[in-house]
Amino acid sequence: MFSAAAAVRPFALALFQGEADPPPRSRRLSLGLPRRLAALLPVRRIALVQAADVMTAWVLFGTTFSQLADWNNGALPRVWDGCIFLSAVAVSAPVALRDRWPLAAWRVALVLLPVPVHVTAALDGSDAPYTPGMVVTYLLVIYSVAVRCDRRIALAVWLITVLGLWIADRGSAPLGAVITGVAVLFGYNVRVRRNATARLLLEERRSRQxxxxxxxxxxxxxxxxxxxxxxxxxxxxxxxxxxxxxxxxxxxxxxxxxxxxxxxxxxxxxxxxxxxVLGVLRDQDGRTDTAPxxxxxxxxxxxxxxxxxxxxxxxxxxxxxxxxxxxxxxxxxxxxxxxxxxxxxxxxxxxxxxxxxxxxxxxxxxxxxxxxxxxxxxxxxxxxxxxxxxxxxxxxxxxxxxxxxxxxxxxxxxxxxxxxx
The missing domain is CATH 3.30.565.10 (Histidine kinase-like ATPase, C-terminal domain)
Known part of the structure; x- marks a missing residue:
């Protein structure tokens, strides 16, 4: 039987209440710091995924800021420089957050990305007000949500995304829905495989025990x-x-x-x-009785x-x-x-x-x-x-x-x- 509360629940989880699974941790995906450097920092190992996200966020911040600043220099009328900076932050911040807090990163992107969309539309004047940096950011974030969140939350996030694309630009909304849908499906497939592998390892461990x-x-x-x-x-x-x-x-x-x-x-x-009979019990020197x-x-x-x-x-x-x-x-x-x-x-x-x-x-x-x-x-x-x-x-x-x-x-x-x- 259809229930309105059950239908609304995934959207409430996606926007306000839901939480993502903890990030998978592996020593192979971390790098130990030298002792002298580790003594100066609060951490002794650096997670390579988080480091890669921070570097990607920095690159996206720089490219977005440079691109919008160049457009702003030749535009009439000009856009306030604070909007250029906020746009660069909106593009880079979700990427820096996605590994540790993927659902929070998507919420930040949902709130802040309209700013660079509006600035791009005002400066570029093209039909699709999206820069490559915005596309990369949103795909990375929505993929992380699909990998680390329940499928109901991932579906709700995708539906909200489609709605946002339709509001921002109806012409590019169908293509954007397909691209983001592929990212969600790919992330969900990775999640299923990870869970299956974890269950298999757990069963093997139980079997060995x-x-x-x-x-x-x-x-x-x-x-x-x-x-x-x-x-x-x-x-x-x-x-x-x-x-x-x-x-x-x-x-x-x-x-x-x-x-x-x-x-x-x-x-x-x-x-x-x-x-x-008790020869299997060794003494402190490791000797055993080997008599036949x-x-x-x-x-x-x-x-x-x-x-x-x-x-x-x-x-x-x-x-x-x-x-x-x-x-x-x-x-x-x-x-x-x-x-x-x-x-x-x-x-x-x-x-x-x-x-x-x-x-x-x-x-x-x-x-x-x-x-x-x-x-x-x-x-x-x-x-x-x-x-x-x-x-x-x-x-x-x-x-x-x-x-x-x-x-x-x-x-x-x-x-x-x-x-x-």
């Missing part, structure tokens, strides 16, 4: 998985050993000392693995620890699994480690079968435990199973974990290996 945040979350999840596997396994073994050693020793100092030595060995092993991560070649250590904790572990490995990439070996090691830890916590004294094989371009794991000989600990939060599934998924593999008949539990995993030609 999102990717960085995602990378941080993935790294935190990786470190959390490693810490969980290391701490859960070793602490479970140490806790069981600490409970079992006094019972086995039965007051025998030699057996007690041997049991404590084993607990100490497990503690040192846990500390060593924690140092490897555990792989399938160290599964025997896990089995020995589990047996020492009271589990009966049977390893089913037809042949040594060699040539496995470090990432696959580490994940397989952690899956076996977490499976044995769960068996120790929830099925103490159970019989566990660990199967490791390589077939069809993949490493296959199968860890099955029967019911424990004594009640196990309370159910956990499920972080261990979630971590095992994440490890398998990150490598493009699969992992299944479920209970079996008779009260046991089974973990099966398939970790694919990319074959190299």
């Amino acid at each position: 999102a990717e960085s945040a995602q990378a941080v979350l993935e790294e935190r999840a990786r470190i959390a998985r490693e810490l969980h596997d290391v701490v859960a396994h070793h602490m479970s073994v140490i806790a069981i050993q600490a409970e079992a050693v006094p019972l086995k020793a039965a007051g025998d100092p030699a057996q007690l000392e041997a049991g404590l030595a084993e607990i100490r060995s497990l503690s040192l092993e846990a500390i060593a693995e924690l140092r490897q 991560q555990p792989g399938l070649d160290r599964v025997g250590e896990l089995v020995a620890n589990a047996r020492a904790a009271g589990l009966s572990v049977l390893v089913e490995q037809p042949e040594p699994v060699a040539g496995v990439p470090p990432a696959i070996g580490l994940s397989a090691y952690r899956i076996v480690q977490e499976s044995l830890s769960n068996a120790m916590r929830h099925a103490p004294g159970a019989t566990v079968s660990v199967g490791i094989s390589r077939e069809s371009g993949a490493v296959r794991l199968r860890v099955v435990n029967g019911p424990g000989s004594s009640p196990g600990g309370p159910p956990g939060a499920g972080q261990g199973l979630a971590g095992m599934r994440e490890r398998a998924a990150l490598l493009g593999g699969e992992l299944e974990a479920a209970g079996v008949e008779g009260g046991g539990f089974q973990v099966t995993a398939r970790l694919p290996i990319e074959e190299t030609a």
Whole structure:
């Protein structure tokens, strides 16, 4: 529905209330001043666009003043010299203002340019009372408005311009409307492209930030998985050993000392693995722990620890699994480690079968435990199973974990290996 207020609003913005966007700033379009000169001036860098506008305004002032003064010397009657000076100011001042205040520069031009138009008409007597300086000034100013102001304001400025051209000289008004319209369209096109570029840069920045945040979350999840596997396994073994050693020793100092030595060995092993996991954190000298991560070649250590904790572990490995990439070996090691830890916590004294094989371009794991000989600990939060599934998924593999008949539990995993030609 047509609204008179909505129709008048763009003209009110153009003439009185509207404001332009801030000027784009780039260090490539500015020039740093020498230190000695910068110490004497309130600015340290000069904007090249503003400097060019000031120089252009100075040239327009000089050419307009000289041209009108020459015409005035041969005219009868003569025009007051103050009008010549004011005309030169009217032509040059909007150009000096257009970069910082484009809409204010257009308003100044709208108010002051009738003076040089009247003076030119009185001295030249031509049909079109416009000098080249006036044309250049107005085109620069109206272009700046189209680049830095809303399209409604730019359209209102162009319509007011057409009206002013028709009042000043009806004969040249159509051509002036076309020329100023081209300037407005060109400026609006530049504005659209600038806004699109700014939005694209903003989206790219947001995308980079999102990717960085995602990378941080993935790294935190990786470190959390490693810490969980290391701490859960070793602490479970140490806790069981600490409970079992006094019972086995039965007051025998030699057996007690041997049991404590084993607990100490497990503690040192846990500390060593924690140092490897946290090797990404550098010390003040920039050093990191570059020791190799555990792989399938160290599964025997896990089995020995589990047996020492009271589990009966049977390893089913037809042949040594060699040539496995470090990432696959580490994940397989952690899956076996977490499976044995769960068996120790929830099925103490159970019989566990660990199967490791390589077939069809993949490493296959199968860890099955029967019911424990004594009640196990309370159910956990499920972080261990979630971590095992994440490890398998990150490598493009699969992992299944479920209970079996008779009260046991089974973990099966398939970790694919990319074959190299």
